[in-house]
Amino acid sequence: MIGVATEAIREAARAASAAGDTKQAIAALESLTRQQPTAAADWFLLASELRKAGRAQDAWRADLSGVHASSRNPELLEAAVAMNEGHLDAGETILKASLERQPDDPAASRLLGEIHWRRGDMTEALALVERAVQLAPGFDLARDFLIRLLLQNNRLPEALAHAELLVTSPLKNPGYDLLKATVLVRLGEQQQAGEIYERLLALHPRQPQVWQNLGHVRKTLGKQADAVHAYRQAVTYQPAMGEAWWSLANLKTVKLGGQDIAAMERALDTLGSDRQEDIFHLHFALGKALEDAKDYAGSFRHYERGNRLRRTMVPHDAAEFSAEAEATAKTFTGAFLAERGEGGCPAPDPIFIVGLPRSGSTLVEHILASHSQVEGTMELPEMMIIAGRLKSRVDEGEFPDFPTMVASLTPEDRLRLGEEYIERTRVHRRTGEPLFIDKMPNNWEHVGLIKLILPHAKIIDARRHPVGCCFSAWKQHFARGQAFSYDLIEVGRYYRDYVASMAAFDAAAPGAVHRVIYERMVADTRREVERLLAHLDLPFEEACLSFWQNERAVRTASSEQVRTPIFTDAVAHWRRFEDKLQPLIETLGPLVDAYPNVPQELLAH
Template identity: 50%
Template sequence: MAGDAAGADAAFARYIAAPQKDPALIEAGKALVENRIAVAEPMLREHLRRHPCDIAAIRMLAEVAARLGRYGDAESLLQRAVELAPSFEAAAHQLALAQYRQSKSVEALAGLNALLERRPDNATYLNLKAAALVRIGEYAAAIDIYDRVLAGHPGHSRAWLSYGHALKTVGRQDDCIAAYRKAIALEPGLGEAYWSLANLKTVSLTADDIAAMQGQAQRADIGDEDRFHLDFALGKAFEDAGDHEASFRHYASGAAARRRGLSYDAAETTDHVTRSRAVFSRDLLEGARDQGCAAPDPIFIVGLPRSGSTLLEQILSSHSQVEGTMELPDITAIARDLGGRKKRSEASAYPEIMSGLDGDAIRALGEGYLETTRVHRKSDRPFFVDKMPNNFAHVGLILMALPNAKIIDARRHPMACCFSAFKQHFARGQGFSYDLTDLGFYYRDYVNLMAHFDAVAPGRIHRVHYEQMVEAPEAETRRLLDYCGLPFEEACLRFHETERAVRTASSEQVRKPIFRDGLDQWRHYEPWLGPLKAALGPVLDTYPNAPP
C-alpha cells in the first residue's frame, strides 16, 4: 500500500518460505497431496473467502483447477498470485504451464523468458520453453534448447524423449532414433520411448526389442502409462513380424488400458452432430456468406485421423503459394469458448449460439482465428493449411466465420481408417479411438454430418478419397488444386522431396512416394473387427458414398 513493491515482494517471499500454521490450509494441502480434490477445493475456497490475498492458497486452488482440466481457471488464479507476488517463481512457472496446456504458447513463452532472465540455466523452464517453441513451429530453436539441456543433464531420459520428438518432426530420423534409444538405455521401462520408435512407421523393432519390452511389461512396479505404451509398441512389432493374432492382442490391451483413463462418451458426439444438423441450415449458411471474415487464407483438412490428411497437407505444402502449419487447436478453442461450459455436466450453448450472432460477431470469430494462428505462419505464402481432423465437427462454424476458406474432407475406407486409428496411440484429443464400437459410431457420425453439409452447402467442401489418391495421384492432385484455385505445379507430385516439419504419425511416410501398402492392412485383423463392422452399419455398406 505504501508503494514499496520490492519490500512487498520480499515480505511475500518470506511468507511463502515460512511453515504453514493455519490448520485448514494444512488439511487442504494434505487432501491435495492425496488427490482428494472434492475435499481440497471447498476448503481452499472457504480459506480464500477469509484470506483473499493468501497466495499459497491461491496457488493450491490453481492446482485443483489444473487437475480438473480447468486450465482457464488455473490461469486466472495464477495470474492473481503473480500479480500479488511477482517473484513467486513456482506460481509463474505454473502459470506458463497452464497457458501451454491451453495452446497459448506465445503467452507461456513470455512468462518463461522472464523466469529464464532470473535463472537462465533452469532445466525445468528450458524444457517447457522448448515444448512451447515446438507448438508454434520453432523447431530449430527448440532443438538448440534440448542440446543445451542435455549437455548439462545427460541422464534425463524424458528430455531425450522430447528431443527425439523434435528431431522426428524435422526429418532427422537417425538422430531421432539415437535419442529414443538413449532414453531407453537410461530408463528401460519407458514405454513411450519404445512406442515412439514403433511410431516412426518406417522403422521395425527387432527381436531383441520385443524381448526387452516383454520383460519390462512383466515388472510389477511398471506404471499404467508405460504398460499401455509397451502394448502399442509390441502390437506394431508383432504386426511387422506377421504375427497378427499376437499383434491384435497387444493393440487391444493397450487401447483398453488407455480407454479406462478417458471419459469419452460416444453419445455426446452423436448429440453434437444431431444439434449441428438442426442449427446449420442452408438459410443460415447463405445468410452468413457476406458477414464472416473475407480472408481466403486458410485451407482446412478435416476428417478422421489416419485418413490420409497428412498426405494431402504435404501435397498442398509443396505448392509455392501454400504453407503447411500443423494440426491447429484454434477452431476447437473458439467452439469451446462459444459453448461457455465450466463443467462437463453443464449444457453447452454451442452450436445453437451461432444462429443468434450478428455480422460483427461472426466476422470477429474469423478475424480472431487468423490472429491466433499467425504465429504458426513462417513464410509470406498467401495460403496455409490447418489439418486438425476434428474440425469436421465445426464445419458450420468455419463456413460462417471464414466463408472464403477452403475445406477438404479427407476420407478413407471405414475399416482401414478406423483400424489404423485403433492401433495408434495419440498424444491427446482422440478419445474415441480406443474402442472399436466407439470408432464405428464416430465414423458414422462424421459421415452423417458431412453429408448434411453436402446438402446445405453444395460445392463448398471438396472430398478426397484416399484410395483414389493412391490409384490416380496426378488426376486427384489436379482436382484438389483446382478446388483451391491454385495452378498445377509438378512439385505437388514430388511431395516427398519437400523439406518441412511434420508432426503427425505419418511424418516418415509422407517423406516417401505414395504406396499402396496401407490399403488392405486391416484385412489381416478382420477376424477380430466384428464390433467395428456392427457399429459402422450402413456407412460401411455404401462406402464411398454416404447412406441415403
Template identity: 40%
Template sequence: MTDPVEQAARALAGNPARAEQQARALIVRNPADPRVRLILASALRRLDRAAEALPLLADLAKAWPRAARTRYEYGLCLCAAGQARDGAAQLDEAVRLDPDLADAWQAMADMAFADGDPLRERRALAALARIGAGHPELGRAAELVALGRHREAEPLLRRWLMARPRDAAAARLLAQCYVAFRAFDNAETLLRHALAVDPASSGARFDLAHALFARQQAADALKELAPLLAADPRNPAWRNLQAGCLALLGDDIGAEAIHAELAAAFPANARIAINHGHALRTTGERERAIAAYRHAATLCPQAGEAWWSLANLKVGALTDADEAAMRGLLAGNLPDAERMHLEYALGRRCEDAGRAGDAFARYAAGAALARRHFGGAGRDWAAQAQATADLFTPAFLAARKGWGAQSDAPIFVVGLPRSGSTLVEQILASHPDIEGTMELPYIGALAGRIEAAGGADALAAATPEQVRAWGEEYLERAAVHRRLGRKWFIDKMPNNFRHIGLIRLILPHARIVDVRRHPMASGFSCYKQLFAEGQEFSYDLADLAAYYRHYLAIVRHFGKAAPGTVHNLIYEDLVDHTEAEVRRLLAAVGAGFDPACLRFFANDRAVRTVSSEQVRQPIYRSGLDQWRAFESFLAPLAAGLGPEREGWRA
C-alpha cells in the same frame, strides 16, 4: 555481540573460503564443538574439495548418528565425490530423521531429476510441497497435488480458499488441479489472482505459462516465461516449457536446440532424452531420433514412451532383442501408463513380424488401458450430428451469407485421424503459394467457448460484428504460424470436420478439404495408434464405428446444405491416381498445378504428426489393405458401421 559460530555459518553461502578460515580457527579454540566441524565440511564442499570433508563427516555421523543436518551434508559430499549411491542413502537417512528438512528433500529432488528417477523426484517434491505449505491441512492438499492425486486435493483446496480467498499458494495449487482436469479458464483465473496477490511468485507465473501452453496459447505462454528466463536462464523447467512453446509456434529448430542443450546437461534423464527424440523426429532427423529414444530406454528400460516412440516411427526400428525386452518388462509390475505404451509398442512389433493375432491382443490390451487413462468417449455421436444439421440449415446459412472475416487464406484439411490428412497437407505445402503450419487448436477452442456461452443459441444470436470478430480472432492467432509469407496456409486439425458450420460462418471464403479413407482401414489405423490426447473415441471399436458415422453425417449434411463448401478427396483414389487427384485438389483450393506437389516427399518441412516418416517417401499402396489381416478381430467395427462399411464413398 555476534556469535562467531553463527558468523561462520552465514559466510558459507557467499564466501565459503572465509567460512573455512573461520571454522578452522574455531576448531582450534573448541575442538569438541560439532557445529564448527560441520561448517568446515560444508565450506570444503562448496570449494569443490568434498573429498577432504568426508573424514570429518564420517566421524560426525558416527558420534551423532541422529543428526539429520550432518547426514544431509554427508550425502551431498559423497555425491560430489562421485559416490552417488552412498550419498543418496545418507539423504534418505536425513529425511527419515527429520521429515521436515527441506534442504535434504530439495537435494533429493535435484538428484532424482538429474538421474531421471521420476518416482523419487515426485516423492521429494511432494514432501517439499507439504513443508512449504506452512499448515498441516494445506500441506496435505499440496502433497496430494504433487503426487498427481488431483481429485482428492481439489475439495480440500476449495474449502481452504472459501475461508482464505487471498491465499495465493492455495490458489496456485487449486489451479494445478484445474489444469489436470483441463478446466483451463478456471486455472487461468486462479493463477492471475495468485499473481495479483503475490506478483513476485515465480511458481505461479510458471504455472500460468504452463496452463497457457496446455491450451496451446504458446505466444501468451512465452510472454509469461520471459521474466522467469531472464532471472534464471538455465532453469531446466523454464527451458523445457520454452522449447514446447517454440515447437507450437513452428520454430522447430529453436525447440530442438533447447532440447539438445537439456539432453547434454542432464544425460541421465530419460524424460529429457525422449523429448529430444520427439524434436529430432519433427525436424526429420530420424537416425538421431532413434538414438535418443534408445538412450532413454537404456537409461530407464521401463519408460514405455521410449519404446512406443521407436515403434511409432513406423520404420521397423524394433528388433528381436527389443521384443524380448518388452515382453520381460510386461511380465513384471509396471505403472499403467508405462504398460499402456509398451503394449502398443509390442503390438506394432508383432504386426511388423506378421503375427496378427498376437499384435491385436496387444493393441486391445493397450486400448483398454488408454480408455481408462484418457476416459471413454461416452458421447451420443448420432445426436451430435443431428444437432449440427438442425442448426446449420440452408436457411440459417443463407441468412448469414457474407458474414465473417473475408480472408481466403485458410485451407482446412479435415477427416478422421489416420486417413491421409498428413499426406494431403504435405502435397499442398509443396506448392509455392501454400504454407503448411500444423494442427491448429483455434477453431476447437473457439467452438468450446461458444458452447460454454450457450452453444446453438449463442451462435443463432450472434451479430454480424461478432461473427466477423471470431473470424478475425482465428486469423490473428493463426498468423504467428505463418512464417513464409505465402498466399494460403493449411490448418490440418482433422476433427475440425465437427466445426465445418462454424468455419463456414466465420470464414466464408476458406477452403475445406475432407480426406476420406475406407472405414475399416482408417478405423483399425486409429485403434492401433496411441494418441497423445484428444482422440478418446479411438480406443473402442464400436465407438470408432459410431464416430465414423458421425463424421460422414456431418460432411454429407454440408454437401447438401451448402454445396461446394467441402472438397471430398478419397485417399485410395489419391494413391491409385495420384496426379489426377492432386490436380483436382489444387483446383479446389484455387491454386494452379505445380509439379513440386507430386514430389512432396522431397519437401524438408517439419512434420509433427505420427505420419511424419511416411510422408517423407513416395506414395505406396502397401498400407491400403493392412486391416484385412486383422478382419476377424474387427467384427465390432464392421457391425457398428452397418451399411457405411460399403457405402462410405457416397
C-alpha cells in the same frame, strides 16, 4: 521490547516506501528480514523496493525468500492440506479470509488460483495466478504454474514470454528449461527446443525423458536416424519406458526386431498395475513390432490389450457424441445458412483439412504445403476452442439448445469470431504465403461454424476406406484428443457420424467441401493433385508431386511416410486382420460396400 522495535522498523519501512524513499525503505527492510526471516510480507515489500532501485536479481531472491517464508504460514498450510485432500470449499474459505486481511499476498493468491483450476474454472485461476506473479515477479513456482495454464488455454506467445523470463531465475532449475522447450514445441519451434534438450543432455546424459523429448523433435524435423538414436538412449536408461518403445515402433519406416520384442516383453513382466501408461504403450509397440514380423494373431492380441487398457483411462460417450453430431448437422441446413446471409470474416487464408486421423490427411497437407502459395502449420486447436466456448453457453444455461445459440450470432458476432480465429492462428504463420493449412481432423464437427465465421475458407475432406481408416486409428495410440479410437465399435460409430455429418453439409452447402479419396490419390496422384489445386484456385506446381522433398516439420503419426514417395502398401492392410474386425465391419454396415459413395440410409440420416 524486540517486538516493539521490529514493528517500529516495519512502520518506518512502509513510510519510506510510501514516500518514495527507496534507499531508506530497503535499509529498513533488510534489517527487518534479518531479524524476522519468517515474515513473508516484509520479503515481498523488500523485493518491490529492490526492483525500484534496479536491483533485479536481488529482488528476485527476496521474492523467493518470501515464498519460502509463506510455506511456514499455518493458514496457507491448512488451506493446502484441504485442497490436496479434495476439500476445495474449505481451502477456498481459508484463503479468502486470509486475502481479506492481506489482499496483496502472492502465495495465497497462487494457492487460491490452483483451487479454481482444480474446479475447472480456468478464467478465475488464470486471473489469480497472474496476480500472484504481478505481486511477486520472482515467485518461480507461480510463474511455472502460470505457463502451464497458458499452455492449456493455447495462449502460446504469453507462455513463451514467461518461460523465457523463468529460465533466468537465480535458482537454476533444469525443469524451467524443459518447460520452455515444451512451449517452443507447441509453437512449432522444433529446432530451438532440440537445442535445449541437447544442452541438458550434454551436462547430464542419463535422462530418459529428455532423450525421448529429443527423439520427438528429431522425428518432427525428419531426422529419422537421430530420432531412433534418441529413443534407444531413452530405453537404454529406462528399459520399461513404454512411450519411448512406442515412439520407436511408431516410426512407420522402422521395424523392431526379435531382440526388441524380447526386451519389451521382459519390460512388461516387470511392470505393476501402477504403471499403466508404460503398459499400454508397450502393448501398442509390441502390436506394431509383431505386425511387421507378420505375426498377425500376436499383433492383434497386443493391440487389443493396449486399447482395452487405454479405453479405461479416457472418457468417451459414443451415444452422446452421436446425438451432438446429429444435432449439429440438423442445425446447419441449406435454409439456415441462406437465412444468415452475409457475415463472418472475409479472409480467404485458411485451408481446413478435416476427416479422421489416419485418413491420408497428412499426405494431403504435405502436398499442399509444397505449393509456393500455401504454408503448412500443424493441427491447430483454435477452431475447436471457439466452438467449445460457444457450446459452453448452452451448457451454462444461456441458451436452451445449440440451434438457438447459433441462430443468435449476428453478422458482427460472426465477423468477430472469424477475426479471432485468424488472429489466434497468426503465431503459427512464419512465411509470407497467402494461404495456410489447419490440419485438425476433428474440425469436421465444425464445418458449419467454419462456413458461418470464415465464409471464404476452403475445406478439404480427406477420406479413406472405412475399415482401413478405423483399424489404422484403433492400432495407433494418440497422445491426446482421439478418445473414440480405443474401441473398434466406437471408432466405427465415429466414422458413421462423420460421414453422415459431412453428407448433410454437402447437401446444405453444395461444392463447399472438396473430397480427397485416399485410394485415388495414391493410384493417380497427378490427377488428384490437379483436381485439388483447381478447387483451391491455385495453379499446378510440380513441387506438389515431389512433396517428400519438402523439409518442413511434420508432427503427426505419418511424419516419416510423407518424406517418401507415394506408396500403396497401406491401402488394404486391414485384410490381414479381417477375421478379427467383424465388430467394426458390422458397425460400419453399408459404408463398407458403398465406399467411396455414401449409403442412402446415411444420406437420409
